[in-house]
Amino acid sequence: MKKLFIFISFILLSFYGFAIEPPKLQCIEQLINPRELRITWSWNDMSNVSINDEYTFIINNVEVSTSVHPHPDNTIYRSSTTIILNDNQLSNHYTCQIHATNTVTGEACMSNAMSTILLTVTPYDLQGDSTAAFLQWDAVSSSIDGGSWDNVYHIYKKRSFEPDFGATPIGSVPTTGDLTYIDPSDVCHNYISYQVGITNHINTAGGSSCVFKSNIQTVFLNDSILPSAPILDSISVTEDNHVVMGFHAPDPYMMCYPVYYLDGSIRLPLHTVYDATYWMDASVNPNEVSREYFIAVLDSCNNSSHQTDSGQCNIRLSHPTTDACHRTAQLSWNAYKNMHGGVGSYTILLSEDNGISYNAVGNTTGTSFTLSDLQLNTAYRVFVRANNTDNSITSSSNRVNFSIDAEESDDMTYIRHVSVMDNRYISILVHTSGDEYPFNTITLQRSENGQDFEDLATLPYHNGTEYEFMDSTAQFNKKVYYYRTYVISSCNIPAGYSNISHNILLTGTTSSAHDCNLEWNNYGTWNGDINHYSVSRKTEYDTVFLELTGSIVPRLHNTYGDDVSMLFQQGSLFTYYVTAHETLNEYGFQDESISNHVTLQQESSMIIPNAFSPNQDGHNDIFLPSNAFVSSSNYELRIISRWGKTVFRTCNPTEGWDGRDMNGENAPVGVYVYIINYMNTQDKAVQVRGSVTLLR
Numbered sequence: 001m002k003k004l005f006i007f008i009s010f011i012l013l014s015f016y017g018f019a020i021e022p023p024k025l026q027c028i029e030q031l032i033n034p035r036e037l038r039i040t041w042s043w044n045d046m047s048n049v050s051i052n053d054e055y056t057f058i059i060n061n062v063e064v065s066t067s068v069h070p071h072p073d074n075t076i077y078r079s080s081t082t083i084i085l086n087d088n089q090l091s092n093h094y095t096c097q098i099h100a101t102n103t104v105t106g107e108a109c110m111s112n113a114m115s116t117i118l119l120t121v122t123p124y125d126l127q128g129d130s131t132a133a134f135l136q137w138d139a140v141s142s143s144i145d146g147g148s149w150d151n152v153y154h155i156y157k158k159r160s161f162e163p164d165f166g167a168t169p170i171g172s173v174p175t176t177g178d179l180t181y182i183d184p185s186d187v188c189h190n191y192i193s194y195q196v197g198i199t200n201h202i203n204t205a206g207g208s209s210c211v212f213k214s215n216i217q218t219v220f221l222n223d224s225i226l227p228s229a230p231i232l233d234s235i236s237v238t239e240d241n242h243v244v245m246g247f248h249a250p251d252p253y254m255m256c257y258p259v260y261y262l263d264g265s266i267r268l269p270l271h272t273v274y275d276a277t278y279w280m281d282a283s284v285n286p287n288e289v290s291r292e293y294f295i296a297v298l299d300s301c302n303n304s305s306h307q308t309d310s311g312q313c314n315i316r317l318s319h320p321t322t323d324a325c326h327r328t329a330q331l332s333w334n335a336y337k338n339m340h341g342g343v344g345s346y347t348i349l350l351s352e353d354n355g356i357s358y359n360a361v362g363n364t365t366g367t368s369f370t371l372s373d374l375q376l377n378t379a380y381r382v383f384v385r386a387n388n389t390d391n392s393i394t395s396s397s398n399r400v401n402f403s404i405d406a407e408e409s410d411d412m413t414y415i416r417h418v419s420v421m422d423n424r425y426i427s428i429l430v431h432t433s434g435d436e437y438p439f440n441t442i443t444l445q446r447s448e449n450g451q452d453f454e455d456l457a458t459l460p461y462h463n464g465t466e467y468e469f470m471d472s473t474a475q476f477n478k479k480v481y482y483y484r485t486y487v488i489s490s491c492n493i494p495a496g497y498s499n500i501s502h503n504i505l506l507t508g509t510t511s512s513a514h515d516c517n518l519e520w521n522n523y524g525t526w527n528g529d530i531n532h533y534s535v536s537r538k539t540e541y542d543t544v545f546l547e548l549t550g551s552i553v554p555r556l557h558n559t560y561g562d563d564v565s566m567l568f569q570q571g572s573l574f575t576y577y578v579t580a581h582e583t584l585n586e587y588g589f590q591d592e593s594i595s596n597h598v599t600l601q602q603e604s605s606m607i608i609p610n611a612f613s614p615n616q617d618g619h620n621d622i623f624l625p626s627n628a629f630v631s632s633s634n635y636e637l638r639i640i641s642r643w644g645k646t647v648f649r650t651c652n653p654t655e656g657w658d659g660r661d662m663n664g665e666n667a668p669v670g671v672y673v674y675i676i677n678y679m680n681t682q683d684k685a686v687q688v689r690g691s692v693t694l695l696r
Helices: 002-015
Strands: 024-030 036-042 053-059 062-068 078-084 095-102 108-110 119-125 131-137 147-149 152-159 171-174 180-184 189-202 209-213 217-222 231-237 243-248 254-263 266-274 278-281 292-295 321-323 328-332 343-351 359-364 368-371 380-388 394-396 400-402 413-421 425-432 441-447 454-460 466-471 482-488 506-510 515-520 530-539 558-563 573-582 592-594 598-601 605-607 626-628 636-640 646-650 670-679 685-694
Touching: 024 095, 024 189, 036 095, 053 078, 062 078, 119 189, 119 217, 131 189, 131 217, 152 180, 171 180, 231 292, 243 292, 254 278, 266 278, 328 380, 343 368, 359 368, 413 482, 425 441, 425 482, 441 466, 454 466, 466 482, 506 573, 506 598, 515 530, 515 573, 530 558, 558 573
Parallel strands: 024 209, 231 394, 413 592
Antiparallel strands: 024 036, 036 078, 053 062, 053 095, 095 108, 119 131, 131 180, 147 189, 152 171, 152 189, 189 209, 189 217, 231 243, 243 278, 254 266, 254 292, 321 328, 328 368, 343 359, 343 380, 380 394, 380 400, 413 425, 425 466, 441 454, 441 482, 506 515, 515 558, 530 573, 573 592, 573 598, 605 626, 636 646, 636 670, 670 685
């Protein structure tokens, strides 16, 4: 009965997955460590793979100590393992098999056998003392169950200073060709390791691939061959206007790049670039210069290539020529030379936010372009980008800032003078280009701070160059006013803004020493300098002003003191103005500007005699108060008899009573009353009464 149970159990176990699924070897890859092999296999049906299966590996007919238990997973039909070999197992060529055993039933089977690719590498003499690596290998077995080989072998390379083989092969050889490869040395005197690999596309459900790689072979090589000339990709200018060149070398492991530039017809060394494939030339201003560059390369053995045959230069964009009338800007630049693939077009990029963002506004195959529909008084930033024919390479020019200001036109206005005329109004005389460039109107603007201008008056064009405005609303005795002018051009836009000019404001004070002290601001502004100032004065009894000084040098604070103590009989009022005199300017003008009038009043005083004798003896014949700085304004002297009758009257402070009455008759001897009326410095009426005795 016990034997029957064991038999039935064995039958049931057989039905529940103890059948061996034979593994199929797909790839053997020798890793960088020659002790390690990576073996990849697959199955046709994962449902037959049991956790009780154990795989051992037979390498060159010797079973190694490594064993694995495959893990059933119906979604993965490929597995691999890495085998560590002993010293006595190392070889350049391996033949592998997998021995599969079910540890419960004892059932066993063998996989297919697979041999590694045998690679040999020998030095190959080149020119001079240079050597190349000559690689030769045997073909991989074409009989693989459930897989298919790629159609090329890949060549992998590792220099002694590299930690591992690169993921990118250095070359490929078709499987149908001669299985050899020659690799010129790119190291000075060093060891290079090589490996050949081919991809196996595993053709099973859920299929994938693995790489079959040969043994690793190392050879000692020399290099004295000149490297290939580098490729100068492009010369471009950055957003902050620095010239940057980009380049690369066709050969790997280059040490440095000598950079040259063209000076006339001579190529001069400029810089040597290490550990980079770009360089910024800080010695050139791309706004002013277009420099032509050449480049070479030195490999790690200090072998130098030839310089690039053709130079390339940065694009220098000139400052635009603007036309405010048509709101356009004309761009021009030098052609980009020797771009790879040739220049296909130039793209114009325009910014209105100082280079934060740009919009492509046009393309051209030439070296000029007209920007149109621009806004006045708008800050623009522009550059040009060269594109090669397939748009794979670009080069940018320098960035140029510009704006089209309203005054950017051929129209011109210039304020010749701002002058106070007869202390009645301010005259603004303007010179224009109206004889060459007619305009529609000319406008005068006024400001009290020199910044905030408002239109004040407008005159029509009259076919001439000189225009005069009269500002009768200005309080020129109290304030400084700033003026400027502009025209409305024939394009109906503001243009030709003038210089800003202002009036001279004169002020003054008096002193008890009978001085009149003046102070004034400098005139502003002329095209020429202020040559000097002069001061003019008029007393109450003068009909015209008298110029007091010939030349007062301009200072930061202009002052002048006038001693009028000797002019006590000229009244109390003294009126002044200042004149600014210009040096000859570039327009051929030598103008003057007159200040406002300032009137200063000296303190009045008088000495009155108490008797006189009009006997024509030349002594004390006239009754005349001794007036000092008494103004003739509202002045009156009356002589009244004891009976209250006016016998003499005058409004002239310099005229006295000669002792005759109103009829021209001699007045009788006796006492008379005098009454004197005049205005003091506070502009108040003053009356003085007294008596005088007439003697004969």
